Amino acid sequence: MSFLRLSIACTFLAVSFHIYQNQVDWWxxxxxxxxTVPLILFYSPTCKIFRMISSIIIVCGTIQTIFLTWIIYHFIKLSSTGGSLNEIKESKYTFPIALATLSNIYIRLTTSQSLGCFGLIRNILLxxxxxxxxxxxxxxxxxxxxxxxHCNYIKII
Structure with a gap:
């Protein structure tokens, strides 16, 4: 196990602990x-359970990130009328969720073992x-x- 993987896993654990301590809706x-932490530490591309769990995390993380970004987008549009994103603490949790999802996608793409048409479609989708x-x-x-x-450009759109 590399030092980089261990430090990324520790960072995700620290972020999770911070959210648990400071957010009522931590769940x-x-x-x-x-x-994402056990997948970063113990991922094995030959284990079907790890591949299935990482696929579920990627799909759920992508959906959650898109939804939270949609909320941020609408608040940015409202902030042109005087609102501020600082009022919503939950908007700061979009970045760690997206980063965890992106790290799962990176792990799946770098350890891909299938070479057929299905593997190509999966890699394009990822x-x-x-x-x-x-x-x-x-x-x-x-x-x-x-x-x-880019926040100013989003207000214009």
């Missing part, structure tokens, strides 16, 4: 982040999910700093 945000997650991560950065340039 909404923690599952994707916390279930790449599309990764691109969508990355775009959602850029939007979620607006909850940390609303003066970023």
């Amino acid at each position: 909404i945000y923690i599952p994707v982040i916390l279930s 790449t599309v999910f990764g691109t969508v997650i990355f775009l959602c991560m850029t939007v979620s950065l607006c909850s940390y700093d609303e003066t970023l340039h």
